[in-house]
Amino acid sequence: MIAIVAISFVIVGSIWAIGNFMIPHKKSNLENFKGTLLIAQNNAFNITNPDINAVAKVPKKLVILNKDFVRHDFIVDKLNINTAYLSPDQDFITAIASNVPGTFEYYCSLHPATMHGHIIVK
Numbered sequence: 001m002i003a004i005v006a007i008s009f010v011i012v013g014s015i016w017a018i019g020n021f022m023i024p025h026k027k028s029n030l031e032n033f034k035g036t037l038l039i040a041q042n043n044a045f046n047i048t049n050p051d052i053n054a055v056a057k058v059p060k061k062l063v064i065l066n067k068d069f070v071r072h073d074f075i076v077d078k079l080n081i082n083t084a085y086l087s088p089d090q091d092f093i094t095a096i097a098s099n100v101p102g103t104f105e106y107y108c109s110l111h112p113a114t115m116h117g118h119i120i121v122k
């Protein structure tokens with residue numbers, strides 16, 4: 001009886017393991033999401049601190065990912081965006097949402113001299 005139970009476990013376990021090999025690995029959510037991905041690395045956002053374009057009254061998904069060895073944050077005062085401090089490999093999902101057009105400055109409060117750029121809402 002015990003042997004039958006043990007064999008059953010082995011068979012079920014094998015089927016489960018084979019099934020896992022057959023199913024391709026799921027991509028991480030960040031690899032194919034729609035929106036803007038900003039990677040904080042080497043004291044810059046996406047290397048060049050690019051302008052981020054958005055449209056008034058159309059929320060735009062924004063992901064900040066810290067790929068650096070130090071903490072960063074991402075702040076846009078006038079759009080009430082504040083990720084708080086992100087540790088290495090930590091990300092934060094937010095949105096650019098403005099009812100009015102304008103140019104809004106973004107920056108990292110820990111490195112404001114090198115990590116800053118503009119969000120342009122049209």
Ligand SMILES: [Cu+2]
Binds near residue numbers: 043108111115
């Ligand atoms: Cu920073």
